[in-house]
Amino acid sequence: AVELVESGGGSVQTGGSLKLSCAFSGYTYNSGCVAWFRQAPGMELEIVARRYTRDGETVYADSVRGRFIISQDAADNTLYLQMDSTKPEDTGVYYCAGLGSGTCRRSSEYRYWGRGTQVTVSS
Numbered sequence: 148a149v150e151l152v153e154s155g156g157g158s159v160q161t162g163g164s165l166k167l168s169c170a171f172s173g174y175t176y177n178s179g180c181v182a183w184f185r186q187a188p189g190m191e192l193e194i195v196a197r198r199y200t201r202d203g204e205t206v207y208a209d210s211v212r213g214r215f216i217i218s219q220d221a222a223d224n225t226l227y228l229q230m231d232s233t234k235p236e237d238t239g240v241y242y243c244a245g246l247g248s249g250t251c252r253r254s255s256e257y258r259y260w261g262r263g264t265q266v267t268v269s270s
Contacts, residue, residue, distance in 0.1 A: 153169050160268070165230045174259060195208050214232045214233070216231075237266060241265075244260050245259040
């Protein structure tokens with residue numbers, strides 16, 4: 148069975164850093180795209196960053212570009228999200244997603260999901 152497990156969430160002060168990890172098992176993400184999404188309290192799920200496995204191209208939401216980096220380690224089948232210069236509006240539950248297809252911009256285009264990890268940025 149495919150399983151995605153996030154870790155690394157927690158609390159940080161504004162301007163601090165966190166590194167989220169997503170361990171994939173039962174699935175090697177060598178096709179399609181992978182991504183990080185987040186959902187803030189009372190808000191809709193939004194895509195934060197995505198990575199195309201065919202060529203490693205990465206795309207970021209305007210709100211995080213220049214502050215977050217999505218990367219993967221093929222050796223241990225893990226996806227990462229490095230979060231720097233964090234802001235209170237980065238607070239939310241972060242989800243990793245795999246086997247994306249189509250435009251890879253919408254949550255409906257991803258087949259596999261983790262359960263999420265909470266990130267809280269305090270001012």
